Amino acid sequence: MSGHGHGHGHGHSCECEHEPAERGLEFGLYRRIDLDKLQVLNESRDGDGRKVFKPWEQRTERNQFVESDADEELLFNIPFTGSVKLKGVIISGEDDDSHPAEIRLFKNIPQMSFDDTGREPEQAFRLNRDPTAELEYPTKVARFSSVHHLSIHISKNFGADSTRVYYIGLRGEYSEAYRHEVTICNYESAANPADHKVESIIPQSNMIS
Template identity: 60%
Template sequence: MAHGHSHGGCSCGEEHSDAPERGLEYGLYQRIDLDKMQCLNESREGSGRSVFRAWEERGDRSKFVESDDDEELLFNIPFKNIPQMSFDDTRREADQVFSLNIDVAGELEYPTKISRFSNVSHLSIHVSKNFGAEKTKIYYIGLRGEWAEAHRHEVTICNYEAAANPTDHNVKQTTLQTHFIS
């Protein structure tokens, strides 16, 4: 049973195992459109893509992204084509802010506000500072959740006839008969 603090693993207060199913929970990296993914302020172009990978590969220290000019990194992760965030946009209030801990094993989890991340098709992650170094180096970012294909409903233009217009309907004229009931 969980007791609210961490012993080098998850700090979310829930019990977890390292069973293969845990890797399946972190499968959202497979849905990222890597050709459209951006990492701003990366020192080596394209290296930001390498940190989104399988849970089982989180310990691979040969793949990483390092910041260039300062400690900031900004990931724009599209799951479909949506406009990109810039450093100018980081002044706006974030949907959620995390206070990160050093995690050499790549096992810490940060619980999200589920209501803020339902039906996400684009995610921006802004790393604004680190633990005092001039540059930030990240080896792994795991994205946990469920993926569902977006269903887009196109606008359909319909004309509805509220009352019939007699000139629109070719009807043979019939002899009018009148019946009286007394």
């Protein structure tokens, strides 16, 4: 399986030289993340995890990264501001044993904890070392067609005490999630005529007394 993902990544990286602008747009889902609610468990320094979600053209920069704390595991809880169809993932780390070796993807489990990682993931990948952020791991799109919240569990690295990540790229499509909120507002305004029901009940209660 990992060989297939590896080959896919190289195929895309070759095409990327001819259409870098389009490639960057495809990996624009980082702009659809609700960063205020993004949560990273077992990060060694609070707030570092959100910094690895950045523009395509910054994917090889090394000035910002997240490192695991107690052991090699990291868990990213990523809420989106709408509905996402996730098509691919890139994970870039250091060119050493601290690079993630396996990721497990979970869909729509807000506030996921390490206690929840024992369940079956939507999809899992064995990773190759990718310090230049070139290798894409294509998802089974049918399983990731209505994603409001994505959890990425880095379950192991290549043998180091801690894991370091520089870039996480998410490729896919995004759609707004406003229609449901508008519907709720309509229901609230439609509930106002309930005042008439109260008026009709009052005379009846007077008659009883």
